Amino acid sequence: MNNLKNLRGTVDLLPDQLIKWQNVEKIILEQLSRASIKEIRTPILEMTELFIRGIGEGTDVVSKEMYTFLDRGERSCTLRPEGTASVARAIIQKGMSSNPLQKLWYMGPMFRYERPQAGRQRQFHQLGVEFIGYESVRSDVEIIALAWDILEKLGLKKLNLEINSLGDLNDRLNFQKSFLKWLQINKDFLDLDSQNRIDKNPLRILDTKNSQTKKILESSPKLHDFLSKKSLERYLELKNQLESLKIPFIENFNLVRGLDYYTHTAFEITSGALGSQATVCGGGRYDNLIKQMGGKDTPAIGFAIGLERLILLAGKELDVERRTDIYIVNQGLLAEPFAINLSRKLRNFDLLVELDLSGASFSKQLKKANKLNSKSIVVIGDQEAANKEFVIRLFDKKNSVNNEEVIPFDSDIKLERWLNSNLILK
Ligand code: HAM
Numbered sequence: 001m002n003n004l005k006n007l008r009g010t011v012d013l014l015p016d017q018l019i020k021w022q023n024v025e026k027i028i029l030e031q032l033s034r035a036s037i038k039e040i041r042t043p044i045l046e047m048t049e050l051f052i053r054g055i056g057e058g059t060d061v062v063s064k065e066m067y068t069f070l071d072r073g074e075r076s077c078t079l080r081p082e083g084t085a086s087v088a089r090a091i092i093q094k095g096m097s098s099n100p101l102q103k104l105w106y107m108g109p110m111f112r113y114e115r116p117q118a119g120r121q122r123q124f125h126q127l128g129v130e131f132i133g134y135e136s137v138r139s140d141v142e143i144i145a146l147a148w149d150i151l152e153k154l155g156l157k158k159l160n161l162e163i164n165s166l167g168d169l170n171d172r173l174n175f176q177k178s179f180l181k182w183l184q185i186n187k188d189f190l191d192l193d194s195q196n197r198i199d200k201n202p203l204r205i206l207d208t209k210n211s212q213t214k215k216i217l218e219s220s221p222k223l224h225d226f227l228s229k230k231s232l233e234r235y236l237e238l239k240n241q242l243e244s245l246k247i248p249f250i251e252n253f254n255l256v257r258g259l260d261y262y263t264h265t266a267f268e269i270t271s272g273a274l275g276s277q278a279t280v281c282g283g284g285r286y287d288n289l290i291k292q293m294g295g296k297d298t299p300a301i302g303f304a305i306g307l308e309r310l311i312l313l314a315g316k317e318l319d320v321e322r323r324t325d326i327y328i329v330n331q332g333l334l335a336e337p338f339a340i341n342l343s344r345k346l347r348n349f350d351l352l353v354e355l356d357l358s359g360a361s362f363s364k365q366l367k368k369a370n371k372l373n374s375k376s377i378v379v380i381g382d383q384e385a386a387n388k389e390f391v392i393r394l395f396d397k398k399n400s401v402n403n404e405e406v407i408p409f410d411s412d413i414k415l416e417r418w419l420n421s422n423l424i425l426k
Helices: 015-034 048-055 060-064 084-094 137-153 169-189 192-200 202-207 211-217 229-244 307-313 335-347 362-372 382-386 412-421
Strands: 045-047 067-070 076-079 102-111 123-132 159-165 263-271 279-285 300-306 326-330 353-355 376-380 389-395 401-408
Touching: 015 102, 015 137, 015 307, 045 048, 045 084, 048 060, 048 076, 048 084, 084 102, 084 123, 084 300, 123 137, 123 307, 137 159, 137 229, 137 263, 137 279, 137 300, 159 229, 169 192, 169 202, 169 211, 192 202, 202 211, 229 263, 279 307, 300 307, 326 335, 326 362, 335 353, 335 376, 335 382, 362 376, 376 382, 382 389, 401 412
Parallel strands: 326 353, 326 376
Antiparallel strands: 045 076, 067 076, 102 123, 123 300, 159 263, 263 279, 279 300, 376 389, 389 401
């Protein structure tokens, strides 16, 4: 047993850490529901082919990072590295005829075999949002605004939104021809990683982190110069609408994103407070993906937020747990069944009730209630149980008793009145 450990790049999230996770998830879910976005859950395990066709063979994610294995039926399976391809597959499979426009979200674990470091894991979590069937610039704007608002609602500061347009397939092909020519001429000046990308995924060279390659790229052809008039107009309209919403952005013509399916709008939100893994949110438009995977011609746009990075950035105020309303101190053969019964009754009032199961002395149980900073306590000993009543005490801010009352077990009215008048019930 001693050698059993979790795998590198995976983590156990313990109750103390999960307070923040749950608070963050609650705020996210509220925001999504206010925007009338519906949840979709797709399997964590998919056919490998889905990601090869969906994300692209030349991408780092597919060529180096997937957890792929043969199952017992010799089928190649992959733990999902992201959610967009699965959503597209589900949409194609179920058919969209009844509802051609869908706003969807998902949240859950994703898997990429990357080198673990702060904010980068092999099993990590994403919140993803996908708008399926939406073509207008307004849908790009709503998607970006939604991501921005979620991050702001969580109190994140120092955020930068970077945007770019990758044009349509034609624009990209035209650019690629000219860029490949330039790459052949300048190959020897590029870092090794970028050289290796020339045949596999030349566009990705544009967002290299290597400073020397970056410098050389300054003289390369620019994708932006190859955008058709229509693509440029679309991009201009996006900028205008973002400006009118007062969402600040920076244009980054080298932003190409790591997955092959993007067209037109691409965007990322980074935080200066994150160090090297600075991207909290990445997304963009993928108008060809659904058709290319065998579905109808369906425009779409979406984003995903990395939850681990979000947790690193979210403030301490989200570390606060709901306060215990009532702690039930109980001891004795007669008292214990009463206590369990009372805990159920009190929980029906939507109260946070902790039932002490330790069997320890009253003073120890009281200390625990104190440590938890419970708003009030109930005390039941065999004496109270024999009298069919219990004592309930409210504490003030300094943890001294503010109000105390003896309530008969069968008097729900008296109990409710006490809870109400002592402001325990909301
Ligand atoms: P992505 O940029 O690959 O996009 O990932 C989105 C976010 O997931 C990143 O910005 C980052 O916060 C988080 N993330 C990625 N890899 C890791 C990791 N190894 N550890 C921790 N966090 C990580 C997508 O996945 C697209 N499906 C987004 C999208 C949706 N585009 C359109 N719709």
